[in-house]
Amino acid sequence: MTNTGLQALDGHAFAANAERITNTASIHEWTALYAPDATAEWVIDGARQHLVGRTAINAAATELATLWRTQHLRVTKTVRCADATTIALTWTGGFHNELNQAGTEIWTFRDGLVTHHTMHAHLDVRDHTSILARLRLRLAVTAPRIALALTWQRARRTAIAG
Known part of the structure; x- marks a missing residue:
């Protein structure tokens, strides 16, 4: 019940x-x-x-x-x-x-x-480490500001960790 x-x-x-x-x-x-x-x-x-x-x-x-x-x-x-x-x-x-x-x-x-x-x-799910997923082509075409922000955040996180 x-x-x-x-x-x-x-x-x-x-x-x-x-x-x-x-x-x-x-x-x-x-x-x-x-x-x-x-x-x-x-x-x-x-x-x-x-x-x-x-x-x-x-x-x-x-x-x-x-x-x-x-x-x-x-x-x-x-x-x-x-x-x-x-x-x-x-x-x-x-x-x-x-x-x-x-x-x-x-x-x-x-x-x-x-x-x-x-x-x-x-219909095309890829691991986040995949080069095709990392390029974010689909996201860059449909939401360029979001793709740019993600790329910037990833680069910043890599620089801090490295």
Whole structure:
């Protein structure tokens, strides 16, 4: 029981099912999870989609599932927490057996159906020591002041430590 008096959702069973649905790109099983009035907020590498209603979610999910299938996406989903209305997951994986992607999902439920789904996905995650990560090219293009400030801070920290 939770503080709402409702039974906690089975986060592990949901994560296993969501992982299977993703790995098989099972679009019909995925979209069947949503209530007709569901909303979704998906941010994939900074590109945001705000979707309202199962029809809009179905159209966007079909595009993603097609990509997953053609690019052989494989992920592992892990439960971070679950209560009577919400399940939070993290995931790692990638296309063609790569392991360079990561994300977070929050699923909110009412009467057994998803009413809101928040997903943040990062498609090219690299260790902070990687030369490509250190160059911060993507950050330099999208937020040059932030990239400059990080570079300045790193140089200052290195000078102090050295």
